[in-house]
Amino acid sequence: MKTYAELREMAVARKGEDGLEAVMPVPPAIRMADQSDDRILADFTKRVFQAGFNWTVIENKWPGFEEAFHGFDIGRNAMMSDEDLDAHLRDTRIVRNAQKILTVRDNVVFLSDLAREHGSAAACLGNWPLEDTIGLFALLKARGARLGGVTGQYALRSLGLENFILTKSVVAALNMAGVIDGAATSKSAQAKVQAAFNQWAAESGESHARISRMLAAAVPD
Template identity: 65%
Template sequence: MKSFDAIKDAAIARKGGEDALQAALADSPVARDITTLGDDRILSEFCKRVFQAGFNWSVIENKWDGFEAAFHGFDPARNAFMSDEDLDAHLRNTAIVRHGKKILSVRDNAIFLCDLAKEYGSAAKCIGDWPASDLIGLWAVMKRRGSRLGGVTGQYALRFLGKDCFILSRSVVAALNHAGVIDGAATSKGAQRKVQDAFNQWHGESGESYTRLSRILAMSVPD
């Protein structure tokens, strides 16, 4: 497996120098204390990323005030009891994107977050306190117990919430292959374990956040 220094050197060469790489990394999201968030903000972020998946992100952003109003500020307890009448109202609401299965995911993820709140005190505490050294464990919980949160959808939701995390984008997966971490996709449990172990090692070598490590990997290979 390649060292982090070798990967960073490749990213520097591609970007045209250390200063250029750091400029490209300047807008990297900064990790924050997710435990201080209300669970309504967790549900809101989950909903936004689910609706953006396979869709024009800017359309969802432009309609977001409508989503917040339609889903009662994303109160988990209220949305966990979404009725057939609520669903019908959502499907008629032109202020949101009227995608039935994605609308139902709001209810299912509200139930998921309510269950986490019972187990951990709040869903935000569960997600915020989950160690970055076991992100794949958190992904597994989100995929198994949530709705439409598998793959990069859930990963981006965590990143935008402020979780220090890597994302298995196409470029990152390509870089992981190039670095000798995996051979092929990063979808199996075994491959994801190798990926997590590699990021943990690079984090220890460099002191870089998992977010910045992920972005440096992506910049180390051709677009």
């Protein structure tokens, strides 16, 4: 497996020192552990609606989503009835996709369960050890609604967790680095990915988020 230093050298060769730093993630203004659970629901919903859709359209419509879903109040959205669903399907302020609309209610259940177990969903998700990021991804996939794959991974990063994201470029870099051979979907491959990020973080002192971006910069776009 290539070392962090070797991979960073490759990224600098492609982007230059300034160019590489320019694509690095900005440190979060608010840690995920300090977010309110309604903001977690909001970001989960945004990422679910953006998946397979034009992100700019969702961004432009987002104030309407906030209004339609009552500021993503946990209690109010837990009560979503068939009548509420019908109203959402007529609401031009949002993208009217029934399956994605229902994820709001489903993810309220998920977040509420975490809150009962840990005091708040933010405390559980935001304090999850990054040395077991793959375990957190598995939790989102198993108990969340449409939060598997990069959808949940992007949401975590957006909410202030400095996790890696397994984009196509990052997976390509992991293959180039000799960590995995092929996709990063099997349990054995994911265990190797986690071990590699843990090792590179120990070598460099960098966050998993910055290492993730560095990897993406080390391979062709």
